[in-house]
Amino acid sequence: MSLFGYRNPYDTEKTEKNFWDNMKKNFIYHYVWCKAYRLMISAQGWDAERIIKVSSVKDIPFMSTAYLKHHKMRSVPLDKPARKKVSETGGQKSAFDFEWNGLGMSLSMGKVHKLRSLRPCHYIILGYEPKIESQKGKKNRKKAVAEAAYGFSCFAPAKSRTYALKNVNGEYKLDLDDIKDKLTYFMRGRTPVRIIGAPFLAYLLLDMMKEKNVRYILPKNSMIAFGGGRKEYYTPSVDKKTLYRLAEEVLGISEDRCMEFFKAVEHPVLYCSCPKHHFHVPVYSRVIIRDVDTFEPVENGTPGLVNLVTPMVNSAPMLSIMTDDLGILHDGAECGCGIETPYLEILGRVGAEDIPTYAEEVEKLDRNMLGEV
Amino acid sequence: MILFEGKLLPEEKLNIVLEKLWDSCLNAIENRTDISVRVMEACGRISEKIKTGEYDDIIQQLLRSGTFPEQQLEEAVSRLDREHLQLKYEMELGTLRRECNMTKRLEPLGILFHIAVGNVNGFPFYSVLEGMIAGNVNILKLPYMDNGLTVRLFHEMVQEEPILAPYVCVLDIPFTKLAEMKPLAEMADGIVVWGGDETVRAMRNMADPSTEIMNWGHKISFAYVTPDMFEDGDDAKKDALYALAEHICDTKQLLCSSCQGIFVDSEDEEVILTAAEKFLKILEEVSARYPRDAIGIRGKRSIELYNEELQTRFTGRKIRKGKDVSVIASMEQDLTPSYRYKNCWIRPLARKNIVRILKRNREYLQTVGLICPAQERETLADLLVKAGITRVAEAGDMSYLTPGEVHDGEYSLRSYCRIVEVENA
Structure with a gap:
């Protein structure tokens, strides 16, 4: 096998x-x-x-x-040739293997970490909106990070996806107010919300909401997954405990519904944290x-x-x-x-x-x- | 911790302070008096207190963490001496003060906004101190992971001289609230940046186009050595190279004035390689007398050197490794930073090329530690100065600060002032 x-x-x-x-x-x-x-x-x-x-x-x-x-x-x-897509050649082995492997990995990891669900949910993605053009010959970090977050939003069907960094005419604009408005709307419904993305942006969002005295209880089964690329995840300035506390305080998401994940461009294995917030090696x-x-x-x-x-x-x-x-x-x-x-x-x-x-x-x-x- | 109008406040009060700050600064300017002498006196008393051990709780912590070696600490403290500051004041502003007549006088710029990058402890304090001696109202943004020293020293200073309270505000702005800095940058008459090109660029975006940005940013200092100094022989030659190695270990190559590498007055690869071997031994021997580097520093060095090794077939560099030190020899002539932490480069730079090569990097030039026979010293120093170097020192004294020192070719107090004309009726 x-x-x-x-x-x-x-x-x-x-x-x-x-x-x-x-x-x-x-x-x-x-x-x-x-x-x-x-x-x-x-x-x-x-x-x-x-x-x-x-x-x-x-x-x-x-x-x-x-x-x-x-x-x-x-x-x-x-x-x-390296650049041809899978579908065009029907046998570009490397890319094909990679995607197939990635799928198998995601399925198993999603199952063990209870991320898979048939129930649709709203995704708030604290990261770059996809459709990022790769610069020729350059590995685009934004793109890779976007993909990691996007990939994570495939474990359950998406009713909607909202991005914090919106692509406006090729430039990225951070729009936390829009996210806040969406959360206000989602709070009233019953569809679970999954917030995914860079801890640094999560902190900005939660801190901003706290300052505005916003206190929500998101629908049952909502969760937060902090993560992205290796570097994004380990931004040293944001303390995990502070994040969990803020998530509970502002959105009513308890610590056991907060998890972490990371996946790096140079090492695309998906690591998900266990209930004790540890990254076991798969x-x-x-x-x-x-x-x-x-x-x-x-x-x-x-x-x-x-x-x-x-x-x-x-x-x-x-x-x-x-x-x-x-x-x-x-x-x-x-x-x-x-x-x-x-x-x-x-x-x-x-x-x-x-x-x-x-x-x-x-x-x-x-x-x-x-x-x- | 925040210091505002002489009071210590918790970080949560940042928003309230920011709201009041503009008004407070304007008040301070409206009621401005000549505070220079009071600043220097208060500072002198603090310096005495540090020497008698009143701040040992913080000082010991700094020494233990190794971020502030003892020798550097002594120097930093001595720079706060009343006499030192008086001399600096006289040298930088004194002549101008005397020359000014009734219609012309020297006035502070107004509000200075200092952005400190935490590369060296003590600098944020000193930066604001200079601003105060020049008579300005100062706002300081602390570097990350500030150890509390700066706020505490200013608090002490204000206790000593309560009149100084409106002239200094120390803010701890978390990086998630960087946008809060924009109004500060806009209100300032001058922005003092201790940081690299990115920081300067970010500040330019924030500030008004007319705001003066004074950048004491990244400089690259190096040693210039004639090849005969590497030959075996008298003790004087050896001493100079040992002093250079000590300077490298003392400063960990972190200061603007720290030696990043050695240019040898030669074009011969053999000479460069021999010099590298020789200096590696000296550096290793001297390094062994110091406490070992933290694990993170050693890891950084190992990875950087491993990368260098992987790339030797492209770069042609020769890597010489010792315990906790390294020397990378090559025939490049560029002026670049080293990997720091006792990893330096050795490159050729024949004296005939000094001006034309160094001119390419004029914005980065600062100190040169010159090691050469006495009779050639003047000629070489002259060439280096022509290329744009602002300080030529003995190798061991590269980071030693003399009273009234020039900072990157300028008197900092003068940069914080302007000359105004007020005609009498």
Whole structure:
């Protein structure tokens, strides 16, 4: 069975061999089809013989997110152009596999985390409205973030979708007042509301509503899912506990109806938090925490650099990604939620002495939002 | 914590303070008197108190967290001395004051809005202090994760001299409320920004086009060394390189005046590589005497160096790693920031090219630590100054501040004033 077709996304033990087979296949695939990757790892002493002998995910060379950002890497069989869509060629293997895998993953994760429902709901998406044109040759982060949030809004049929960042003639405008008005309207009905998106925007929204003395009780089964890309999720300035408190206070959504998720461009595995707000590692990936000086893997419970591993992607060699996050992997049993795989705690970004500067934050806000907030 | 009209207020009162601020500033300006001497006196007394340990609860915390090394702290405190400030005042404004006759006089700009970026502790306080000595009404936006030092010092100052209360307002604006800054930026006569290009750009968008923006932003400082200084030989040569390494470890390359890398007066790759090997050893030896970096800093360094290694086939850079330090040698001639935290670059810059190469980066030029034989010092310093450098120092003294120091080629007190003419009837 395909790794991404497993019903239980946390049955890591049973899928160990399957995961490794996929990893190795993926490693060989990229070595063969991505010249830039082949050159990169050759410089580190990798050749076909060594690749065949490799026996552990820990030994697969990793690539840093920063390197990916600056170097275009694409793994494409020579006879198949990269840009063609699935439907046109009927067999653009990489993209096809990716989407199929993604679907399987989403179905299993949605089931375990009780996100799937046949009951329609209103979605409030605290993120970019889709239809974002990719700039040529550039990975568009906004687009990826939009997709992650949009994807999350497919677990239950949508009666409506409202976006916080609206695309007005190609520019993004933050419109929290519209969201507030929609919530006022939804509150009176019986359709559950699902609020999805960046914690930072959720904070802006809830804080604004609190200041205006708005106190709502949203319909039963409403929920909030904080998340988006890896960076969006870990915005250090917003404290999770504050968010839960505000959600309860302003919208009447209790903490157990608040969850988190993340999915990164460079590591598109979906991570959903358990009822105790922990990110357990699903069968589709492995998390290796590495020593900050030597890059040697460390034991669970020890802080280090977060290395994310997955065989999910064929289009680019993103099988082992070194993030610029510091984290700890905890034994699954420590959580107590019942899921047994280890869970990842992110401590923050490296360079910690440098708590995000004002400039970075202003930049994050985006010039077009600055005048609007 | 907020400081407004001499009173400490909790952050929740921000909106109320913002409502009253404009009026309060206008009142202060209408009733403005010459406060320079009172500011300097109050400051001098605070400096004494710091020395006698009255603020040890905060100071010890700063030292423990390692964000404020002892030597830097001493320097920062000494800059608050009454004598130091008097000298600065005399040097920057004194001559102008004397030259002014009945019709011409030196007046403060009015309202200064300071945007502090938290790269170095103590700077926000000093920035406002300068604004006050020049006689302005000051609004300060604290950097994130401020440790409470700034508010506390100003509160003390106002206790010492209650007359100063209307001249300073310290605000802690969370980044979710950045828009609140727009009215502040609009009301200010001058905006003092301690930050990079993005911050300046954001402020320009907020402020009136006519508002003066004074940017003490990112500068890149470096050492300039003649190749013979890397040769084995007398102690003087060795001492200078050790002093440079100490300066790098002391400042962690975080200050505008911190050495980011070394330009060697040569065009020969061999010379650059030898210099890199040599300096790496010195840097490693000196670094070992300091406490180890925090885990996040070490992680950052490891990833950055790993990236560099992956890219060597494009960049041609040679990476030399030591324990907690690194030196990256290359034949590039650009002036760029380093990875900081004891990771510096070594690049060639023959003296004949000093002016033409450095001119390309004139907006970033600041301090040069010059290490060369005594007889060549004048010639080289002259070339560096012609290229746009504003300070040429001994390598170890790059971040050492002299009384009456010039800030990025300007006297800051003067920038916060204007000369007005009032004709007598």
